[in-house]
Amino acid sequence: MRDIALVSFAQAPSVRREQIHNEVEILMPVVAEAVRRCGIDRRDIGFTCSGSSDYLAGLPFSFVTALDGVGAWPPIEESHVEMDGAWALYEAFVRLQHGDVDSALVFGFGKSSVGPLREVLSLQLDPYYVAPLWPDSISLAALQARALLDSGEYGEADFAAVAVRSRRDAKSNPNAQLSGDFAVAELLESDYIASPLRRHDCAPISDGACAAILASGDLARQLCERPAWIRGIDHRIDTINIGDRNLCDSASAKLASEKSGAAADKIEMAELCAPFTHQELILRRAMGLGDEVRINPSGGALAANPVMASGLIRIVELAARIQSGEIDRGLAHATQGPCLQQNLVCVLEGE
Amino acid sequence: MSKRCAIIGVGQTHHAAVRKDLSISGVVREAALRALEDAGMDWRDIEAVVVGKAPDIIEGVMMPELFLAEALGCVGKPMFRVHTAGSVGGSTALVAAHLVQAGIHKRVLTVAFEKQSESDTTWAITPNIPFQPPLVAGAGGYFAPIIRSYIERSKAPADIGIRVAVKDRKNALRNPYAHLHLEDVSMEMVENSPMLWDPIRYLECCPSSDGACAMVLSDEKGGDAAPKPPAWVHASAMRSEPTMFPGRNQINPRAGRECAAALYKQAGIDDPRKDFDVAEIYIPFSWYEPMWMENLGFAEENQGWKMTEEGATAFDGDMPVNCSGGVLSSNPIGA
Amino acid sequence: MSEAVKKIVTPISIEYTITPGAAPTKFLRGIKEGRLLGQRCPKCSKVYLPPRGSCTVCAVPTVEEVEVSDQGTVTTFCVVNIPFYGQVQEIPYVCAAVVLDGADLPCFGVVQEIAVEEVRMGLRVQAVWVAPEERGYTLENIKYFKPSGQADAPFESYREHL
Numbered sequence: 001m002r003d004i005a006l007v008s009f010a011q012a013p014s015v016r017r018e019q020i021h022n023e024v025e026i027l028m029p030v031v032a033e034a035v036r037r038c039g040i041d042r043r044d045i046g047f048t049c050s051g052s053s054d055y056l057a058g059l060p061f062s063f064v065t066a067l068d069g070v071g072a073w074p075p076i077e078e079s080h081v082e083m084d085g086a087w088a089l090y091e092a093f094v095r096l097q098h099g100d101v102d103s104a105l106v107f108g109f110g111k112s113s114v115g116p117l118r119e120v121l122s123l124q125l126d127p128y129y130v131a132p133l134w135p136d137s138i139s140l141a142a143l144q145a146r147a148l149l150d151s152g153e154y155g156e157a158d159f160a161a162v163a164v165r166s167r168r169d170a171k172s173n174p175n176a177q178l179s180g181d182f183a184v185a186e187l188l189e190s191d192y193i194a195s196p197l198r199r200h201d202c203a204p205i206s207d208g209a210c211a212a213i214l215a216s217g218d219l220a221r222q223l224c225e226r227p228a229w230i231r232g233i234d235h236r237i238d239t240i241n242i243g244d245r246n247l248c249d250s251a252s253a254k255l256a257s258e259k260s261g262a263a264a265d266k267i268e269m270a271e272l273c274a275p276f277t278h279q280e281l282i283l284r285r286a287m288g289l290g291d292e293v294r295i296n297p298s299g300g301a302l303a304a305n306p307v308m309a310s311g312l313i314r315i316v317e318l319a320a321r322i323q324s325g326e327i328d329r330g331l332a333h334a335t336q337g338p339c340l341q342q343n344l345v346c347v348l349e350g351e
Numbered sequence: 352m353s354k355r356c357a358i359i360g361v362g363q364t365h366h367a368a369v370r371k372d373l374s375i376s377g378v379v380r381e382a383a384l385r386a387l388e389d390a391g392m393d394w395r396d397i398e399a400v401v402v403g404k405a406p407d408i409i410e411g412v413m414m415p416e417l418f419l420a421e422a423l424g425c426v427g428k429p430m431f432r433v434h435t436a437g438s439v440g441g442s443t444a445l446v447a448a449h450l451v452q453a454g455i456h457k458r459v460l461t462v463a464f465e466k467q468s469e470s471d472t473t474w475a476i477t478p479n480i481p482f483q484p485p486l487v488a489g490a491g492g493y494f495a496p497i498i499r500s501y502i503e504r505s506k507a508p509a510d511i512g513i514r515v516a517v518k519d520r521k522n523a524l525r526n527p528y529a530h531l532h533l534e535d536v537s538m539e540m541v542e543n544s545p546m547l548w549d550p551i552r553y554l555e556c557c558p559s560s561d562g563a564c565a566m567v568l569s570d571e572k573g574g575d576a577a578p579k580p581p582a583w584v585h586a587s588a589m590r591s592e593p594t595m596f597p598g599r600n601q602i603n604p605r606a607g608r609e610c611a612a613a614l615y616k617q618a619g620i621d622d623p624r625k626d627f628d629v630a631e632i633y634i635p636f637s638w639y640e641p642m643w644m645e646n647l648g649f650a651e652e653n654q655g656w657k658m659t660e661e662g663a664t665a666f667d668g669d670m671p672v673n674c675s676g677g678v679l680s681s682n683p684i685g686a
Numbered sequence: 687m688s689e690a691v692k693k694i695v696t697p698i699s700i701e702y703t704i705t706p707g708a709a710p711t712k713f714l715r716g717i718k719e720g721r722l723l724g725q726r727c728p729k730c731s732k733v734y735l736p737p738r739g740s741c742t743v744c745a746v747p748t749v750e751e752v753e754v755s756d757q758g759t760v761t762t763f764c765v766v767n768i769p770f771y772g773q774v775q776e777i778p779y780v781c782a783a784v785v786l787d788g789a790d791l792p793c794f795g796v797v798q799e800i801a802v803e804e805v806r807m808g809l810r811v812q813a814v815w816v817a818p819e820e821r822g823y824t825l826e827n828i829k830y831f832k833p834s835g836q837a838d839a840p841f842e843s844y845r846e847h848l
Contacts (some may be wrong), residue, residue: 001454018705019705020705020707020708020711021705021707021708022704022705022706022707022708022710024707024738024739024740025707025708025709025739028739028740028747029747032745042745053407053413053414054406054407054408054434055407055408055413055414056413058700058702058704059704060406060408060409060475061406061436063434064436064594065594065738067591067593068593068594068595068596068738068740068742069738069739069740069742070742070745071593071740071741071742071743071744071745072591072592072593072742073592073593073596073742073743073744073745074592074605074609075590075591075592075604075605075606075609075610076590076591076592077588077589077590077591078435078589078590078591079433079435079442079445079446079589080433080434080435081431081432081433081434082407082414082432082433082434083414083431083432087431087432090431091431091446091449094446094449094450094453094455095449095453097353097452097453097454097455098353098449098452098453099353100353111705113703114702114703114704114705115700115701115702115703116700116701119700120413120700121413123407123411123412123413123698123700124412124413124414124417124418125418126418127375127410127411127412127415127418127469127696128374128694131412131696132694132696234429235429235430235431236427236428236429237417237420237425237426237427237428237429237430238420238426238427239420239421239426240417240418240420240421241421251427252427255427336414336417337414337417338417341417341420342417342420342430371692371693372690372692411696411698473768489768491764491768492764492766492781495764496761496762496763496764496781496782496783497762497848498764499762499763499764499807500761500762500807500848503762503807503841504848545767546765546767547766547767547768548764548765548766548767548768549764549765549767549778550764551764593742593743595742595791596732596741596742596743596791597730597732597733597734597743597790597791597846597847598732598790598791598846598847599791600848601848602848
């Protein structure tokens with residue numbers, strides 16, 4: 001395997017509803033900033049891969065416009081995944097293994113605010129048996145949260161404690177949307193939006209974008225003082241049928257964590273993509289992340305959750321901590337599909 | 352540095368306007384099972400699945416690979432979804448090959464599909480967005496003006512498009528999987544078919560199909576041990592350029608020329624017309640045959656139509672193109 | 687065995703609120719006043735209409751506004767003869783790529799007040815606007831293009847726009 005690292009990245013501040021700029025206008029400065037920060041000539045970038053969703057945008061071929069905005073001349077080697085940007089990073093990682101190109105640009109973007117996100121996401125479900133009933137994404141997550149409560153291991157206060165920590169940590173994240181000091185007791189006084197989930201248990205609806213530059217070996221060292229090396233990356237999927245899964249666990253997250261080699265050495269920090277408080281608890285247990293592991297210092301998806309970029313943001317937040325020298329080794333996670341159906345784990349390390 | 356990759360199994364569905372007998376899961380499984388059988392394998396042998404299809408709005412399912420994970424034997428495995436618009440069938444296969452060439456997986460199943468009958472495709476791809484009226488009327492409305500430009504610039508005879516349409520439909524008669532089997536297709540029949548987007552006639556257009564295509568890709572060891580002779584991947588390339596910009600050559604896009612050049616260099620091809628025995632090329636409207644012949648380096652600029660006229664691209668010509676009947680005979684877009 | 691279910695209808699309706707974006711907003715404000723506002727690339731000087739806020743060739747943002755003429759040249763076209771959902775025009779109609787004077791790439795429009803079979807590449811056309819009080823923030827403010835009566839543009843003059 002070739003050594004591949006994140007050498008540069010940028011994000012747009014997540015907002016509830018970006019009223020002025022369209023998706024491409026949000027994305028353009030983000031890509032430009034990621035390119036500028038590492039000083040690479042964009043014409044030297046060997047491969048470009050993006051992640052976005054037509055259904056989120058409400059338009060077919062929506063990623064094509066993004067390519068027009070980002071610039072693709074002279075013609076570039078380019079691909080697109082209808083997945084979170086974290087999987088675009090995965091594809092770029094694979095492409096860089098071939099040895100003929102040494103750098104890649106990846107980005108994920110989306111405006112969750114343009115459509116009714118809860119209903120849009122229910123179009124992911126089985127179109128014959130489930131989707132016609134329109135179970136929305138929060139209600140499905142609530143079923144999972146209920147199962148976790150019924151297991152007796154966690155209470156609603158544990159959920160709220162996740163929200164409290166996330167919002168507190170998000171105070172130091174300029175790109176976060178929700179931040180502040182709250183008390184568990186205070187949060188527990190609010191009404192349910194889908195019992196047992198309260199507003200603080202759910203990620204906000206966010207518009208945003210994220211971009212990263214990957215480079216191999218010596219080029220990575222040239223472009224960046226302390227590259228965040230990808231030591232392992234893996235992704236796995238479970239069945240979509242939540243009746244066929246143990247909702248209190250995430251088999252695919254556990255497997256992806258094992259296959260990525262996360263357990264091989266000490267994990268100091270984990271950026272987990274948990275759009276619901278209880279999902280963080282499930283993920284920590286599934287991946288064996290104990291109390292000594294610092295979780296989501298960025299505030300995580302609970303502080304900002306631009307769907308299709310949220311997973312890539314987790315990787316980029318972790319890379320930032322490695323680049324700054326704050327930590328040496330950590331894990332980033334991305335998810336998509338109802339109730340943590342599909343999970344990606346990426347292990348990053350500094351030298 | 353990259354490792355060798357072999358295609359050891361292929362399978363496709365019988366393509367049709369409406370596969371009423373199959374659900375979306377049924378369509379992808381029909382192709383996948385045929386590919387696995389061809390490779391002498393079963394689901395357990397597969398390490399990862401790469402799925403491709405065009406806009407989700409066509410079936411009304413967002414990221415349908417999520418619900419197809421079980422149908423494709425993928426639970427507990429990596430599943431990947433590619434969407435690169437009309438090119439997606441090809442780029443899905445490339446992404447799958449990259450996984451093997453990078454040494455990440457030994458055996459990968461790739462499936463691309465479209466079940467166009469689940470909704471109205473022209474509606475789905477003609478974005479009815481505010482601020483602008485819907486004028487272009489589907490893919491034909493987008494491509495027809497470009498074809499007119501080609502005809503004007505190359506001074507090609509008016510019947511070239513008709514010849515391609517007849518040739519590809521005749522080829523399809525030999526392909527049991529093809530959607531269109533027009534037994535009595537003739538120049539007159541195509542010429543007399545309605546002008547939908549002048550200069551494109553009805554029978555010069557691709558049909559709208561339900562269908563899927565699958566391949567099993569393997570590393571070198573698996574390729575050598577395969578039950579049937581494998582097809583080795585010698586080269587692959589992809590290039591994109593923006594859709595609209597000042598001075599864009601839409602008739603002979605630079606991205607296509609550079610993509611072909613990169614591919615031939617990797618594979619050691621000097622003269623594609625001599626060095627290839629056969630080609631399968633994305634030709635959704637008949638006039639794209641001469642245009643792509645030029646773009647991909649088989650003919651000089653403005654000369655591609657002569658290959659069609661001389662019969663060089665026919666089944667028994669020196670450079671047969673789309674012996675399967677091509678997109679003009681079967682068009683599950685994403686596949 | 688009873689007959690198989692071969693079809694179910696599952697209506698899907700989702701409403702989106704699309705933000706046109708900063709550059710298109712300027713364009714839409716202009717078109718409501720009957721003006722066509724493009725943007726010029728600071729690097730290659732080409733004028734984009736409608737503007738998208740960037741030059742895809744130079745990969746830089748575009749800011750400078752340029753008013754473009756509502757007369758132009760048909761570079762190429764097709765005759766639409768197929769009914770489709772959401773259609774507003776009666777068929778057959780001509781859908782043309784028109785390069786407006788002062789712009790550097792074509793936009794799509796309908797050509798009328800001329801027999802369909804007389805429309806040709808190089809035809810000079812002029813926008814026909816809806817009445818000022820009926821105009822909104824939409825390209826539909828241009829009802830269609832009609833022949834301007836000027837001599838056809840020579841092929842070489844629009845060759846690079848094909």
